[in-house]
Amino acid sequence: MTTLDTLKKQYSATRRILWVYPVLLIAAAVLIFINSYAAFAMLGIAVLVQIFVFRRLQKKYQSDVAGAIVENTVCKKLESAKYTPADGGAMSPETVKAAVLLPYRDEKGGCLLKMGIDGSEDGRRVSLCDATLLQRFQLVKNGKSRVHFVSGCLIRVQLKSDTGCDRQIVDKDLMPTPVRLEYYSSRIEEDDASALGESFISYKSPDSAPLPAGFAKQLGLLAAYTPGKIGISLRSNTLTVFLRDRFLARPISFSKAPTQQLIDFDPMPELAYIIRMAKAIDNEK
Structure with a gap:
């Protein structure tokens, strides 16, 4: 270090x-x-x-x-943490696609992953990285193609057990509405999504199990804390969380020398909330 x-x-x-x-x-x-x-x-x-x-x-x-x-901050929360600045570490465009959470254009620059961190917490593999995804959409049929970038921190936790779930819970403002409607058009929109909070929309596959007990409470705690927009995918034994406009990277001023206070500043305190969510899903206290 x-x-x-x-x-x-x-x-x-x-x-x-x-x-x-x-x-x-x-x-x-x-x-x-x-x-x-x-x-x-x-x-x-x-x-x-x-x-x-x-x-x-x-x-x-x-x-x-x-x-x-x-x-000095995020890695210390994990066991055997490894930092890979040039890419997403264990996170790749394929793992982003497997979460069925956020679409991106399958082209050069369509999925940029940086500052990868990989480690574990109480037997669960944990991976984080900063992500920028390229999306395109049209406001009207045959209209002009518009370009949109969604950026934030992507966190993945491997759970201890298979939940049987195939669900995505996304903030209405996580991505442009046309992008969301097209991407989730083949999935079922939940009627009781308001139980998770009025700002969230819930999608699932036809054979998905119900959300685990305690999930809604942990989502509420995370939403109350983070200023970012939240997207969550729970598929089998994998919990993937995207926090829009929240980053591991932070602007570094060159106007003054680095201080201990600077390197002690935790850019991702939300990780503790996400780990507690994973424990609740695994039915652990």
């Missing part, structure tokens, strides 16, 4: 490179009165330093800080 001291040294080194850029610009301004060719050469060097040196170091620093945050 990247330590705070390492991040501070990395920040200082990158800041020193930042100061090279204005020095080169000043040198180019002075040279314009002496040798215009040298001035333009100096200006070119300044631009190259900014693009290929400073921005690369800045991007790496911000990525390392984001990684240190999740390793």
Whole structure:
């Protein structure tokens, strides 16, 4: 795990490179009165330093800080946690599709997964990642195709037992209505979905078992806590939760050095609620 001291040294080194850029610009301004060719050469060097040196170091620093945050917070909630920043870890486009929760276009860039975390909690495999899904829809038949991106955090928990369920519970505003209606057109919409909260719509397959006792209570607790829009899939022994506009990644300012308070900030406290939901489904206290 990247330590705070390492991040501070990395920040200082990158800041020193930042100061090279204005020095080169000043040198180019002075040279314009002496040798215009040298001035333009100096200006070119300044631009190259900014693009290929400073921005690369800045991007790496911000990525390392984001990684240190999740390793210091989310990963500590799990056993044998592994962090994979470049992709979704155990989460893949195929696992997103298997949840039957959110549609995405099967094309390049249609399902982008980053900052994967994999571990376990009391014998349950737990995986998280940030996800951005590309969706297309038409407001009217044969109308103009519109593009929509839905982004958030995707959490999957492998339950200890098979629930017999094949159900999805989604916030009405989780995705555009035309996308939702088309995607769930082959599934049954529950008449008693209001028991889960007025903002939710519940879908199921014809042979799905009822929702486990205690699920509605845990959903209510999660909904009351998170500012994100919720989508949940419960299929067999897999619980998948999507929290729109909630992310493992967070903006990292370059205006000041990293602090202990920064890397102690938990970006996903909702994970505790989701684990409690999994325990309720498994009929554990």
